[in-house]
Amino acid sequence: MNKPKEILVTAFALFSLFFGAGNLILPPYLGFKAGQDWFLVTMGFALTAVLIPVLGIFAHAKLQGTIYDFGKKVSPLFSSIYCIVIYVIAISLPAPRTASVTHEMAIAPFFNTSTLVTSTIYFLLVFVFVMNRNKILDLIGKFLTPLIGIILLSIILVGIITSPFELSKPLLEAPFSGGILEGYQTFDAIGAVVVGAVIVISINMRNNKTFEEKKDLITKSGLIAGFGLMVIYTGLILCGSLFQSKFSLDASRTEVLIGLSNFTLGYTGSLFLSVLVALACFTTAVGIVTGTSDYFKGLFNGSQMAYVVTAILGCLIGVLVGSYNVGFIIDVALPALMFIYPITIILIVLNVLPDKYATKIVFRAVVLITFLFSIPDFLKYMMPLEDIQYFLGFIPLSEYSLAWVFPSIISFLLMNLYVNKFRKEKL
Structure with a gap:
């Protein structure tokens, strides 16, 4: 039997591995754009940023293998190509984006350093965590995620209580589909097949559980993590819509989130947000690089050298791409997402x-x-x-x-x- 504490720790780890750069900056901006239609936007966003990722974790609970197992029913060749494409995208776009967001929101407001310096230090720390992957569940699940949750809930609760309660006209022509497509930018469907495999491997390394016990642990943890994501997303979107009148119409994603923290918690809120951004982004980067390294380690018959080399290359890519600004990385990512996201969603659904x-x-x-x-x-x-x-x-x-x-x-x-x-x- 799985202990409640073990389920919660795994659920917290899953939540934190999902909750990265896009998950922070996208919901408040969506709410700001949605205005009166915040609920429709929330439902669309939840479809691709909560439901599909949770189904991805359910698929991992059923398969208990690697990302390769998601596409093997199509053909071994297809699955191999799909895996490589997914990992190349994951390690080239969402992982570096976490460093870029961390610099713009947690470093630049307080220190006059270059993005290259930030991304270099950032991915050196990521490499340290990746090389100690047997401690990932404990470090993330027990310590980092609860802190992230406390800071986020504080911003949401204070925001709802102190907001002007003025819901303006929507700035989106199609709120529901707009929410769906913005959910693509979280990369959470891709994250589900990548970090889900990290969780499976981490559980296998730590426990001698039966197949059914692991299935139960992963499924329950996925449900709890999904519920947490839904609560946070709904709260951030609602706050963004309630404070819409406080921003200029051309406000950026990061400006809305920074402004929201200032309106709710003042200067202290900005400090809290800096910690939150750094933690949320960092845990996601660790999950992506670890998952990619696991995959290539498996390709080379369990070679630890392959794991280390992949981790080094992934962190070097992170340093280079992470030195660009967030808007540029989001724009570059869009065509790739329009191509790989639908296939990923279909593979998740079919495997469930x-x-x-x-x-x-x-x-x-x-x-x-x-x-x-x-x-x-x-x-x-x-x-x-x-x-x-x-x-x-x-x-x-x-x-x-x-x-x-x-x-x-x-x-x-x-x-x-x-x-x-x-x-x-x-x-």
């Missing part, structure tokens, strides 16, 4: 479903269709050509950059009808 509804042929058909219908959305952000816009006009939800959704659902239903019919004929 009962095996009878997610056979190999279903996997292959749905993933292929999702891949094909993600290409126009990807190209739209890479090179907005008129021909692409014309083609997208015939696909439902394409105007919201969700052209893949209906084709994926239809292919899933049709393939299951075909599989069931084939089974009956065989009988």
